[in-house]
Amino acid sequence: MKRSVNSAIKKLTKDKKIIISVLAIGLVIIFVFCLDSSGNNRINGQQGNVLGAFENTVMRLEHQSNATVISNTNIDYKALCATSSNISVGAVSSSAEVTQIKAPILMYHYVEDANTSSLPYLFINTYYFEAQLKTLKSHCYQTMFVRDVAEVLYDKKSLPVKNITLTFDDGYADWYYNVFPLLKKYQVKATMFVIVNNIGTPGYLTKEQMIEMANSGLIEFGSHTLSHQNLKKVTDNVAKDEISKSKKQLESILGRPVYSLAYPYGFFTKRDEILCQKAGYLSCVSTYPGDQQSFKSRYSLYRLRPYTRIDEDFINWLENEDHSKTIN
Numbered sequence: 001m002k003r004s005v006n007s008a009i010k011k012l013t014k015d016k017k018i019i020i021s022v023l024a025i026g027l028v029i030i031f032v033f034c035l036d037s038s039g040n041n042r043i044n045g046q047q048g049n050v051l052g053a054f055e056n057t058v059m060r061l062e063h064q065s066n067a068t069v070i071s072n073t074n075i076d077y078k079a080l081c082a083t084s085s086n087i088s089v090g091a092v093s094s095s096a097e098v099t100q101i102k103a104p105i106l107m108y109h110y111v112e113d114a115n116t117s118s119l120p121y122l123f124i125n126t127y128y129f130e131a132q133l134k135t136l137k138s139h140c141y142q143t144m145f146v147r148d149v150a151e152v153l154y155d156k157k158s159l160p161v162k163n164i165t166l167t168f169d170d171g172y173a174d175w176y177y178n179v180f181p182l183l184k185k186y187q188v189k190a191t192m193f194v195i196v197n198n199i200g201t202p203g204y205l206t207k208e209q210m211i212e213m214a215n216s217g218l219i220e221f222g223s224h225t226l227s228h229q230n231l232k233k234v235t236d237n238v239a240k241d242e243i244s245k246s247k248k249q250l251e252s253i254l255g256r257p258v259y260s261l262a263y264p265y266g267f268f269t270k271r272d273e274i275l276c277q278k279a280g281y282l283s284c285v286s287t288y289p290g291d292q293q294s295f296k297s298r299y300s301l302y303r304l305r306p307y308t309r310i311d312e313d314f315i316n317w318l319e320n321e322d323h324s325k326t327i328n
């Protein structure tokens, strides 16, 4: 093979050798130019596709490296996500009531080092919770309050492509010690729904703790009604008090407006959605599984339980699963 190539070269005239050399040098120059201009988007067509694939590979590798260094708490997430393509999508016209936006709202209850809950599906270990925060941050997710999701639906805000909303129900005291420090550490926003009659009672958050957390700018407080009754089983008057008085009392405790409510046990009827609207809430959350929200269903927003998913498993579940089929 080598010999036949050599003899072919020998047979070439001097002129042909020069032409082939010039062509070879030209190809090298074009190749170098392509590599150099990859960052400037100057390349179109097939060459662009080749470089696009190359960039995708780099992005995949970056993602993989994020996953492997997830235990490193010194990651500069701001710098990491500065060049992320986390652009905002346009707001949704409220006239288009059924327009859906992808806005996953995660639902948590107990976050503790040991499971003290008699209901294991309401519990998540602090280790997994922190790992979930790291996963979200390293994938450049922007956290929102429930009221932000509502404002997107009301056409008042735009929606980051990678948006996520964390919600916590009931207002347990340990939340201040287990969850709030982690939210501060990773600068993650969350909405906490409190049972208003339980504020300051044993096992629940105090007014002072709530005010401190609200002032941090990281926590939105919403109502989880006055006394956590099953709204499906109470009279119209009781339902009205549970929904509207809880809002007023919470507002007087916090000294700021309250925009969101979570139905206790996820039980509610159309009557309760109307009561929510009349009371002045922007939106209410249910426990129905899903991540597609719409203006029409703003008083029964969907939520998802993340359980102990972390790293790529968590992201794949968030981004690729059909949550209309999820069992909550």
Ligand SMILES: [Zn+2]
Pocket (backbone or CB within 6 Å): 169, 170, 224, 228, 264, 265
């Ligand atoms: Zn509850």
